[in-house]
Ligand code: 4AD
């Protein structure tokens with residue numbers, strides 16, 4: 559039994575192979591049947607010729623329903639006309655199970671229905687393509703940091719206090735009357751590991767309890783966060799543009815087929831290369847106000863606020879590559895940001911807005927390294943000082959300039975796939991109204 563997976567059939571042209579999988583789809587024309595067989599690695603079209611197979615094989619195929627599990631034996635033939643370039647001349651089939659009527663059929667379904675059946679929806683070509691791009695993004699992320707001198711540091715998921723603001727935390731009971739919060743970011747711990755190891759990154763699930771329903775929000779998402787000792791804001795921006803370019807290149811190199819399945823216009827991605835435009839917040843505000851005056855943006859943006867989704871979309875659609883907006887007002891950013899020495903009302907931070915209107919994919923910057931300033935910020939943000947004593951220690955024992963950023967894997971995947979909504983970029987999305995399946 560020459561077992562293979564569909565991805566590798568090209569190595570078996572002219573040979574008889576066994577494929578274990580499911581029936582994706584089938585059409586028939588009396589004496590011929592064309593079952594589409596999928597096995598998770600790909601889809602291949604089978605050809606069953608009534609005249610050439612035993613009666614039982616023909617009648618088994620006639621009984622098969624969508625998603626029936628089957629083990630198929632056949633000869634691999636190269637055929638340019640076949641989808642995928644190869645066909646399987648079926649010799650025999652073993653039926654593992656005739657599936658009950660599959661809820662998801664090739665016709666159109668509403669998105670809520672598909673989300674309720676996410677565990678089954680994952681079997682579609684589109685989901686296969688999107689989640690393969692996601693896996694490629696993750697592989698690229700690890701390769702980039704592992705081969706550029708960064709050490710992986712896993713930071714905790716149970717944390718005693720907020721990192722990104724107190725209103726967006728998931729609280730859990732943590733033994734005798736103590737409370738813990740699911741992490742929003744590994745950054746604060748990363749700052750400690752950066753002092754110990756120089757260049758580090760953490761990568762894991764993060765949690766945000768904002769009651770946001772936008773197409774960019776998940777309550778649970780995966781974030782990768784590099785942190786670099788002695789890096790200043792410009793170094794953080796250099797790193798961000800090299801990093802994003804590397805990921806885009808990798809996906810273009812290895813996932814063309816998937817991008818084609820998604821009908822992604824890759825010419826837009828091909829253009830992505832350093833340097834990315836760097837736009838100071840002040841200038842971004844001017845652009846938004848001009849857009850409003852020209853009638854291109856409904857609401858007039860006032861200096862001092864944080865950008866909303868329509869603002870980010872407008873800004874990022876003005877450039878053919880990701881744009882790095884830096885130096886937002888300190889007041890709208892997290893407590894740990896370093897103030898600009900020349901204009902302390904601005905933070906030394908950067909948001910990278912993906913191209914084609916996709917909005918923020920990266921947020922980061924340089925960290926405040928002055929003990930007095932940080933203490934003031936912790937009080938101003940109403941954070942419990944006792945939870946941060948260890949963090950403040952980093953400013954007592956060899957404080958150092960440092961910075962880094964966080965990138966959401968699903969935001970990045972949404973952009974690279976060119977799709978509408980973030981919910982399809984993680985196998986089982988967690989959102990405001992979705993905890994199942
Ligand atoms: O901008 P954020 O909140 O930054 C931080 O958490 C920093 N502590 C990171 C750092 O400097 N080490 O989040 C970083 C990125 C965003 O740019 C976005 O890609 C993603 O995380 N992100 C989300 N992705 C999906 N759903 C959400 N609710 C997200 N919130 C942030």
Ligand code: MG
Pocket residue numbers: 909918920921
């Ligand atoms: Mg942000």
